[in-house]
Amino acid sequence: MAHVSSKDQYYVPHDAKWPIFGSIGLFLTALGAAFMLNSELPGTPWVMYAGLAIIVFMLFAWFGEVIKESESNMYNAQVDTSFRMGMIWFIFSEVMFFSAFFGALYYAREFSVPWIGGEGVGVMTNAELWSGYEGVWPTNGPGDLNGAFEIIDPYHLPLINTLLLLASSVTVTIAHHAVRANNRKQTIIWLALTVLLGAVFLFYQVEEYVEAYSDLNLKLSSGIYGSTFFMLTGFHGMHVTLGAIMLAIILLRVIKGHFKPESHFGFEAVAWYWHFVDVVWLGLFIFVYIL
Structure with missing residues (x-):
């Protein structure tokens, strides 16, 4: 590959x-996961594992x-601009991704649950199907799915995790300024x-999930509250994991x-x-844990 100087x-x-490798890996991962969930054929998990290995x-x-x-030094200013535009659109797609889930939470809390509880257009639904059900949040739904549960105390582990992510946003900003100042040690x-703070965040999130399942009977199957809670926090945890891995790779490169x-x-x-992940968590802390 020639050096581009102009x-x-x-x-x-x-x-x-590499795109064809990625396509094959994604296909095998999806195929293996589908077979693993819907078939008793031996060895099907290994199809999924092979697909994941190809992707990695x-x-x-x-x-x-x-x-x-x-x-x-093959990239000039135009290439750099292309990279920036690509990253901006990627983060925008992530904003839309989480907006859909926050929208589902809002719709369930402000419309579906009150309607089933008898408010507004749901009067007949409540009288005929769920008489006696009170549409209050949090709820596991009128079917009382998975029994009674308790919610996570927002001012314990969630607050600690909020402080951890806010601190990590500061540390990565300081690291960025150090790069611009050509101070590699700093x-x-x-x-x-920053990587350490991300890892500690994930540790406490696992602790929170263990507490939810073992002590509070709060599970993914706990009706609409359980599904929205684990959907939002779980996807965010996945994004923190990916972000921490990327930060670790950048650290090795530095x-x-x-x-x-x-x-x-x-x-x-x-x-x-990483800043995007931090902002999403602030939304989660307010709208999932506190309100």
Whole structure:
């Protein structure tokens, strides 16, 4: 691959084989998961595991090539702008993703549950089908699915996790400023602390789930409250996990001497993503735990 020195040249990569690997991996993962859930054929879980292994291999190999291209100075300002626009649209898609789930929570709380409880257009529904049901939140629904439950105390583990993520947003910002100041030692310290805070957050979220299942009888099967609670917090936890992995990879790259004050979009992209994860958690803390 030739070095691109002209500012007028837009680097176009060679034909990539990795998208077909990703497609095969996704297909095997979905096929294996479907068979595992709906079939008793032996060995079906391994189809899913093979698909996941192919996806992981593809990610390492493909991102490895991108890193080599970046460190070889093949990207000019136009390419950098393309990367930024791509990351902005990706984060926008994530905003829409969580908006759908917050919308489901809002609709259930403000419309569905009150209607079933007899408010407004739900008078006949309540009288004929669920007489005696009071549409108050939190609820496991008129069928009393999975029995009575207790909710998580928002001012215990959720508050601790909120403080952890807010602190991690500060540490990753300090690390970003250290990159721009070409202070690699400070970048490593603050970035490592960000990864640690993310890991501690995930540890406490696991503790919270264990408490919910073992002590509070709050489960995914606990009606509409259980499904919306675990849907929102679970998907957010998955995003924190991915963000922490990306931050750890960026940390390894910083240790290896990657990134310069004038060229470090890989770092910036992950920092943007991490800030997005923090903002989503603030919404969760308010609308899921407190209200």
